[in-house]
Amino acid sequence: MQELGKAESNSIRITRQDDQRVTIEKDLDTEHMVLSMGPQHPSTHGVLRLECITDGEVIVEAEPYLGYLHRCFEKHCEKIDYPAIVPYTDRMDYLAGMNSELAYCITVEKLLDIEIPRRVEFIRVITSELNRIASHLVAIGTYAIDLGAFTPFLFCFRDREHIMNLLEWISGARMLYNYIWIGGVAYDAPADFKKRVAEFVTYFRPKAVELYKLLTENEIFVKRTKGIGIMPADVAINFAWSGPMLRGSGVKWDLRRNDPYSVYPELDFDVPVPDGKFSDVGDCLSRHLVRALEMEESLKIIEQCLDKMPEQQGFDPRAVIPKKIRPKAGEVYGRAENPRGELGYYIVSDGKSTKPVRCKARSSCFVNLAAMKDLSKGQLLPDLVAIIGSIDIVLGEVDR
Amino acid sequence: MSSSPSLNTWSDALSGLSIGWFPLGLVIIAAIPLVFIALYALTYGVYGERKISAFMQDRLGPMEVGFWGLLQTLADILKLLQKEDIVPKMADKFLFVIGPGILFVGSFLAFAVLPFGPAFIGADLNVGLFYAVGIVALEVVGILAAGWGSNNKWALYGAVRSVAQIVSYEIPASIALLCAAMLAGTLSMQQITMMQAGPGGFMHWFLFTNPIAWLPFLIYFISSLAETNRAPFDIPEAESELVAGYFTEYSGMKFAVIFLAEYGSMFMVSAIISIAFLGGWTSPLPNIGGLELNAMTSGPVWGAFWIIMKGFFFIFVQMWLRWTLPRLRVDQLMYLCWKVLTPFSLIAFVLTAVWVINH
Amino acid sequence: MSEYFSNIKTSATTIATGMAITLKHFFNAVKRKGDAGIDDADYFRQVDGLCTLQYPREAVPTPPHGRYRLYCHIDDCIGCRQCERACPVECITIDTIKATNDDLAACGKTSGGQQKRMWVPVFDIDIAKCMTCGICVSVCPTECLYHTPVADFSEFDVKNMLYHFGNLSKIEAEAKRKKLAEQQVQAAKEKAAAGDAPAAKPAPKPKPAAPPQE
Numbered sequence: 001m002q003e004l005g006k007a008e009s010n011s012i013r014i015t016r017q018d019d020q021r022v023t024i025e026k027d028l029d030t031e032h033m034v035l036s037m038g039p040q041h042p043s044t045h046g047v048l049r050l051e052c053i054t055d056g057e058v059i060v061e062a063e064p065y066l067g068y069l070h071r072c073f074e075k076h077c078e079k080i081d082y083p084a085i086v087p088y089t090d091r092m093d094y095l096a097g098m099n100s101e102l103a104y105c106i107t108v109e110k111l112l113d114i115e116i117p118r119r120v121e122f123i124r125v126i127t128s129e130l131n132r133i134a135s136h137l138v139a140i141g142t143y144a145i146d147l148g149a150f151t152p153f154l155f156c157f158r159d160r161e162h163i164m165n166l167l168e169w170i171s172g173a174r175m176l177y178n179y180i181w182i183g184g185v186a187y188d189a190p191a192d193f194k195k196r197v198a199e200f201v202t203y204f205r206p207k208a209v210e211l212y213k214l215l216t217e218n219e220i221f222v223k224r225t226k227g228i229g230i231m232p233a234d235v236a237i238n239f240a241w242s243g244p245m246l247r248g249s250g251v252k253w254d255l256r257r258n259d260p261y262s263v264y265p266e267l268d269f270d271v272p273v274p275d276g277k278f279s280d281v282g283d284c285l286s287r288h289l290v291r292a293l294e295m296e297e298s299l300k301i302i303e304q305c306l307d308k309m310p311e312q313q314g315f316d317p318r319a320v321i322p323k324k325i326r327p328k329a330g331e332v333y334g335r336a337e338n339p340r341g342e343l344g345y346y347i348v349s350d351g352k353s354t355k356p357v358r359c360k361a362r363s364s365c366f367v368n369l370a371a372m373k374d375l376s377k378g379q380l381l382p383d384l385v386a387i388i389g390s391i392d393i394v395l396g397e398v399d400r
Numbered sequence: 401m402s403s404s405p406s407l408n409t410w411s412d413a414l415s416g417l418s419i420g421w422f423p424l425g426l427v428i429i430a431a432i433p434l435v436f437i438a439l440y441a442l443t444y445g446v447y448g449e450r451k452i453s454a455f456m457q458d459r460l461g462p463m464e465v466g467f468w469g470l471l472q473t474l475a476d477i478l479k480l481l482q483k484e485d486i487v488p489k490m491a492d493k494f495l496f497v498i499g500p501g502i503l504f505v506g507s508f509l510a511f512a513v514l515p516f517g518p519a520f521i522g523a524d525l526n527v528g529l530f531y532a533v534g535i536v537a538l539e540v541v542g543i544l545a546a547g548w549g550s551n552n553k554w555a556l557y558g559a560v561r562s563v564a565q566i567v568s569y570e571i572p573a574s575i576a577l578l579c580a581a582m583l584a585g586t587l588s589m590q591q592i593t594m595m596q597a598g599p600g601g602f603m604h605w606f607l608f609t610n611p612i613a614w615l616p617f618l619i620y621f622i623s624s625l626a627e628t629n630r631a632p633f634d635i636p637e638a639e640s641e642l643v644a645g646y647f648t649e650y651s652g653m654k655f656a657v658i659f660l661a662e663y664g665s666m667f668m669v670s671a672i673i674s675i676a677f678l679g680g681w682t683s684p685l686p687n688i689g690g691l692e693l694n695a696m697t698s699g700p701v702w703g704a705f706w707i708i709m710k711g712f713f714f715i716f717v718q719m720w721l722r723w724t725l726p727r728l729r730v731d732q733l734m735y736l737c738w739k740v741l742t743p744f745s746l747i748a749f750v751l752t753a754v755w756v757i758n759h
Numbered sequence: 760m761s762e763y764f765s766n767i768k769t770s771a772t773t774i775a776t777g778m779a780i781t782l783k784h785f786f787n788a789v790k791r792k793g794d795a796g797i798d799d800a801d802y803f804r805q806v807d808g809l810c811t812l813q814y815p816r817e818a819v820p821t822p823p824h825g826r827y828r829l830y831c832h833i834d835d836c837i838g839c840r841q842c843e844r845a846c847p848v849e850c851i852t853i854d855t856i857k858a859t860n861d862d863l864a865a866c867g868k869t870s871g872g873q874q875k876r877m878w879v880p881v882f883d884i885d886i887a888k889c890m891t892c893g894i895c896v897s898v899c900p901t902e903c904l905y906h907t908p909v910a911d912f913s914e915f916d917v918k919n920m921l922y923h924f925g926n927l928s929k930i931e932a933e934a935k936r937k938k939l940a941e942q943q944v945q946a947a948k949e950k951a952a953a954g955d956a957p958a959a960k961p962a963p964k965p966k967p968a969a970p971p972q973e
Contacts, residue, residue, distance in 0.1 A: 035553050043640040057557070057730065076847075084847035087892035146640045148631060148727025151781060154457040158810050165797040165819065172826040172906070178892040186893070187824060192798065199803040214724070214780045219770040220632055221726045381557070382729045385641050455788035456781045460811040724781045725774060740767065 032060060039068050043146045043385045046395035050372070052384065059384050062376040064369060069399040077359035082108055082325040083182055085359065090176040092361060093397040095138050098124075098131035098167070099338045100397075101180040106261050107334025107345040108182045111327040120184050120317050121263045122309035126197060127167060127179065129298040129305070133204070134163040135339035136291045136298075139392040143288060144215050146389035147224050152215040159207050162200055169193065183321040194306050201299050208295055216292055222278075225285035229375045229387040232282055239371045243341025243364055244294065245391065247273050248287035255337040267304050269297045284390035291339075291392070326354050340364040340392055361400060365393040445663035445715075446473045452716065453723045483652035488551060491649065495549030500650065500657040502542030507665035509535045514671050515590045517681050517703030528589035529581055532672055533574050536627060539665065540566050543636070546658070547646035558645025561730055562636030566627055568734060572741035573623035576616035579745075579752040580606055580676035583613070593680035601686035601693070605679040612755055615748040617677045619741050621714070624669035626733065628662065631722035635730055670714035671707060681707040796820035821908040826891045828909040829884050831924040835869040835903030838877030842895035842904055850888035851895060854881035854925075856935045859942050869901050880925045880932035886912070887920035 014024050035052040038044035047068035053060040073092060077085050089104045090097035102124055109116065141156030164174045170189055171179035179186050215221055231241070236249040246253050254271040256264040272293035279285035329351030335344035341364030348358040368391050375387050417425030447462070447470065454461030462469030487493055513528035525531050540563050547559020583606050584592040598604035606613045626633040637645035647658045674680060681703030685693035697706075728736065790808025794817045795801055812818060821827065838855035856878040858866040866875045896904050914920055927935065 033553065042643060080847045081845070084845065084892075084894055087847060087890055087894070091890075144726065148634065148640060149725060150453070151457050151723050154459065158458055161810070162803075165802075168825060169797045169822040172822070172824045172893065173891060176890065176892070178894070186897070190798065190823075192800075196797065196802065203803050203806055210780055214777050215726075217773050218726060218777050219766075219773045220728055220732075223732055224726060224729055380729065380731070382635075382641050382727075452785070454811075455809070456785045458784055458788075458808065458810050460809055460813070463813055720778060720781060720785075721774075724777045 037062075037384075043388060045142060045388065045393050048369075048388070048393060048395055048398070050376075050384070050388075052376075052381075054381065057381045059376050059379050059381060062373060062384060064372045066366075066369075066395075067399050069395045071400065073400040074358075074360055077356055079355065081354045082327075082356065085356070086181060087176060087178040089361075090178060091396060092363065092400055093135075093338060093340065093343070093365075093394050094175060095394050096128075096131050096135040096339045097175060097177045098128040098180060099135070099336065100343060101177065102128045102262070103334065103336035103338065103343040104345050105180050105182050106336060107332055107347055108325070108327070110334050111330065111332040111347060111349060112182070112322065112325065114183055114320055114322070116183065117315075117317070117320065118263075119188075119310050119312055119315055122305050123170075123185050123189055123317070124180055125262055125264070125267075126302055126305045126309070127170060127177075127185075129301045130163050130166060130197070130200075132339045133295050133298050134160045134167075136295050137163075139291055139339070140211070140215070140288065143389040143392070144221075146385050147221060149215060149218075149221065152211060155207070155211055155214070159204060162203070166193075166197060166200060169196075181318070181321055182325060184319065185317045188315050188317045194309065197302060198306055201303055204299065205296075208292075208299075212292055216289065222285060224382070225279075225288060225386055225390070226283055227280050228284045228383045229379065229390060230280060230282045231371065231375060235374070236282070236371075239374075240367050241341065241371065242367070243338065244287055244290040245341060245368045247271065247290045248390075249282040250274065250276075250286075255335060255342055259335065261334075261336060263305070263308075264301075266308065267301050269300050269304075272297060284386050287390045287392075324354060327351070331358075335362070338364050340394065340397070341368060343397075363397045363400060365391065366398045366400075369393050369398055445666070446476070446659075448715075449719050452719045456720070456723045477656060480652055480656045485652040485654065486649075488649050490551045492549040492551060495545040496649070497549075497654075499542050499546030499549055499646075500654045500661070502545060503539055503661040504542075504657050504664075506535065506538030506542055507661040507668060509538065510668045510672075511664075513589050514668070514707075515593055515675065515680055515703075516707055517701070524588060524590045527587045529577055529587045529592065529672075529676070532589070532668070533570065533577060536665065536668075537566070537570065539661070542661075543646050546650070550646070550649040552649050554643045555646050555648045558636045558642045558648070561642075562629060562646060564730075565629070565633065565636060565733060565737075568737045569623045569626040569633075569741075572619050572737060572745040573627060575742070575745035575749050576620035576623065577672070577676055579613070579616035579748055582749075582752050582756055583610060589675055589680070593675055593682060596679035597682040597698075599687040599692075601682070602679070602684040603686060604682070605677065605684075607677045610752070610755060612748060612751045613677060615744060616752065617673070619745045619748065620673055620676070621717075623737075623741060624673060625718060625721065626737070628665045628669055628718075630666065630718050632725040632728050633733055634722075634727060635733060640727075666715055666718060667711050670711040670718070673714055674707060674710035678710055680710075794819060796822065798822060818910075821910060824906070825908050825910075826893050826896075826906040828907045828912050829886060829889050829891065829895070829922075830905060830907045831882055831884065832903045832905070833879060833882055833924045833926045834867070835871070835901045836879050836882065836924075836926075837869060837873060837875050837901055838879045839900060841898045841900065845894045845898045847892065847894065848888050848890055850885040850890075852881060852883040852885070853879065854932075855879055856927075856932065857939055858935075859938055862935070862938075869903070871901055873901065878927050878932070878935050880927040880929070880935070882924040882926075884922045884924065885920065886922055887917055 014022060016022050033054050035054050036049065037052055038049040039047040044050065049065040049068065050062045051065060052062045071091070073088055076088060080088075086101055086104060089100040093100045137156040137160045141153035141160075144150070144152035144156075167177060167179075168174045170193055171177040171186060173179075231239075231245075231249050233249045233251050236246050237251065241249070242253065242255075250273055252271050252273050255261070256269075257271055272290055274281050274286040274289050279289055327349040329349055331346065331348040333344055333346045335342050337343075342362065343364050344362035346358070346360040346362065347356050350357045372387070372391070376384050379387065417428075450472070451461045451469075453459075462472035465471040465475045487496055510532040513525050513532050515524070543562045543566075544559050547555045547557075547562070550556075580592065581587050584595045586592060586595075596604050596606060602608060607617055625631075629636050636642075637647070639645075642648070647655060650658060671680075683693075683697040683702060683706055685697050687693055784807075787807040788809055790805060792805045792808055792810040794812050795804070796819065838853065840853050840855065843849075843851045843853045858876055858878055862878075863874065863876070866878065868874055891906065893906065896906060899905075925932075
């Protein structure tokens with residue numbers, strides 16, 4: 001018996017029997033259906049569009065289409081001064097504005113080669129870790145909504161509200177801060193800020209445990225995410241994954257440890273990596289778990305920063321901010337650990353202009369999303385939703 | 401139960417009332433359950449669900465329209481009435497229009513056999529339970545018509561999922577209800593309730609007279625969630641996956657009708673479970689010595705009160721579950737039905753049979 | 760088989776845990792968080808209970824330097840145009856007219872005591888474009904540009920989002936412009952009369968008063 005030919009989708013088989021008769025077998029033929037998921041779909045987290053070719057509920061192929069939120073960030077940067085780019089970086093990853101600002105500012109500071117006051121460094125770390133918690137809360141909350149649990153989402157947003165209030169207090173804005181400036185921060189922390197942040201940490205710890213019990217340990221949630229969308233560590237590295245996505249695949253890679261910046265070397269914190277007991281390493285649950293555990297690590301970092309932050313009366317956080325930023329000619333690549341992975345800026349200066357000649361952003365979730373096609377192959381439609389949710393995309397950063 | 405004959409004569413007199421050729425009395429009697437359902441759906445179904453979900457999520461819920469937002473549902477209905485009734489151009493118009501109708505009729509037909517009191521029952525069929533289980537299957541036709549007629553891929557997904565789910569879960573649900581029927585020895589809803597009435601209040605309920613009854617009770621409760629497309633089995637409408645499932649394309653009053661049908665069937669399954677296992681309209685309070693609590697809280701009005709309260713309790717549990725749990729996946733749903741609930745319901749069936757034979 | 764039963768067991772226990780949590784919140788719904796601001800000492804006092812604020816009647820208080828609606832106190836504006844240049848989204852439009860010497864007194868001083876040398880007939884902020892980044896505020900030398908804590912300023916017509924802060928009406932501005940041009944022509948004539956000056960330039964457009972700071 002010899003197989004002569006196979007039509008596409010394996011529905012028709014032509015075989016030659018031993019007695020030279022040719023038989024044509026035809027399965028119950030099912031046609032593939034093209035399903036356009038998004039850009040207005042509840043679980044595509046904004047304006048992502050996935051063109052899915054489906055066989056029943058099984059995804060044969062899912063192709064992400066991007067660009068609905070493209071705002072020419074990089075071209076804009078060539079037209080505006082260095083300090084004016086900072087509010088634009090907020091608008092890239094609008095859920096973690098502080099982290100984006102920090103990444104951009106340390107890049108330009110690298111180019112300018114200036115020394116930052118120690119208190120400013122601590123303020124920067126505290127605010128960006130607070131923002132990391134806020135961002136992870138949104139990631140976890142929306143992931144819960146993707147999987148049908150509405151209540152954890154609102155619990156997450158309730159706690160995020162406190163972080164936004166704290167950040168509004170220190171920076172003046174709730175989401176798009178423009179707080180971390182090149183060479184400093186916009187304002188010094190208010191007098192009671194340290195106390196209130198400490199209160200927040202004690203407030204949030206039990207809430208995080210409650211969230212863990214309500215969502216992460218829930219058997220239905222585990223069943224929906226465990227073993228779904230497994231990404232082996234080597235493939236993840238080849239896809240240039242970073243952040244919780246890469247750590248979810250079991251690679252202990254965190255820029256705060258591996259390429260330290262700011263005051264992170266002084267701080268004691270773990271890089272949580274799934275051990276494969278509760279989840280299969282590399283699946284959606286691992287990625288979710290990494291985020292859930294990272295919030296605790298961020299709390300630890302904040303606590304240490306509160307202890308170590310030097311108190312200075314009448315401190316001027318704008319003291320070393322250069323009046324006119326005109327870096328020497330050259331190029332620089334700076335990166336920082338965003339809640340979604342490595343956020344890097346590549347800046348070229350010609351030494352004459354107060355505007356960068358080129359400012360390229362290496363966006364973490366754009367790179368993470370690139371694996372979507374591989375991850376979704378052969379999954380069910382509900383699993384596709386689980387996978388998109390676990391990538392935790394922010395379309396503002398994907399499309400820029 | 402002494403007052404039941406008087407209610408019967410009263411209702412007989414009412415049904416005899418007619419103005420000329422017009423049978424006004426019959427219309428009024430037919431309108432009573434509809435009015436009740438509309439009131440229930442308005443107050444408890446929609447408003448209650450919004451408030452309960454809000455309180456579970458540390459929110460306030462509707463607060464603006466009326467005192468504590470009591471008139472919010474009315475405002476919503478008015479909004480839905482004003483909305484344009486859109487029928488998509490490429491939709492199968494006939495199926496699209498009759499889909500919600502079938503759904504609505506299907507979910508409310510079962511109310512005919514629900515006893516709301518010792519004498520208050522639409523039709524005391526001797527196969528009442530069987531009828532109630534069977535008539536729910538009509539909903540499947542409505543859902544399929546709505547999903548197919550919409551000519552929308554998401555709606556089709558929702559409809560196909562829903563049909564598969566409802567048809568599958570009928571099996572454990574029916575077997576679990578059969579356990580109750582076996583304990584009562586009858587299929588008549590009224591008689592099943594009568595079997596559980598007595599001076600001991602809740603002690604006569606099947607759930608407490610029988611050491612195995614909790615198993616079919618639990619199985620039926622879980623299956624009823626799936627049959628009414630409630631979370632965690634709301635995969636047919638799975639808002640984050642399928643946009644809105646089979647009613648994606650519906651708007652205006654058709655959408656409201658679908659919602660009303662959903663809340664109607666929620667109350668129906670809650671009433672059935674309380675009739676089959678928790679004594680329907682019988683009072684839970686026992687007579688303690690000389691204090692005749694049970695006798696004091698029985699009667700036609702109390703009967704309606706108790707069954708509605710029991711129904712509301714189960715609806716509360718349904719909402720509570722909905723606002724706690726994530727959603728299952730289609731294959732997990734089927735796993736739960738065929739590999740967990742069905743075998744356990746068969747075990748429960750056999751155990752109940754053994755128990756009934758030995759008593 | 761044991762996995763089958765342990766699965767059922769973990770499902771039941773975790774679902775029960777979850778339900779206990781939501782029920783706890785349900786019963787905690789009698790408490791409310793209140794609208795203490797973040798700078799309030801008892802902000803974290805009430806940790807359980809409802810956290811909704813009913814917006815028009817209750818609101819989260821805005822902190823001292825909350826950046827909301829941009830406002831220009833035009834009496835202090837010296838017309839240096841730094842904010843216009845700093846704005847990344849170009850939402851500020853400024854037109855200035857140099858004050859003639861006899862007008863300096865009318866032009867007045869800023870609250871800081873600095874002599875104003877410019878009329879600012881047009882100071883428009885297109886608040887619909889403004890992204891409240893606060894860069895203009897940070898460059899303003901007289902601190903006349905600042906954010907107010909007014910958070911709710913929606914409008915039905917987008918034209919109403921264009922805020923005019925100029926300190927001269929159109930007719931006044933025209934008069935001042937004419938006066939300046941006349942004076943400049945006069946000055947040129949005087950110079951020409953002196954003999955060695957080049958031909959009079961046409962009335963120059965107003966230049967920014969303060970040079971960009973280095």
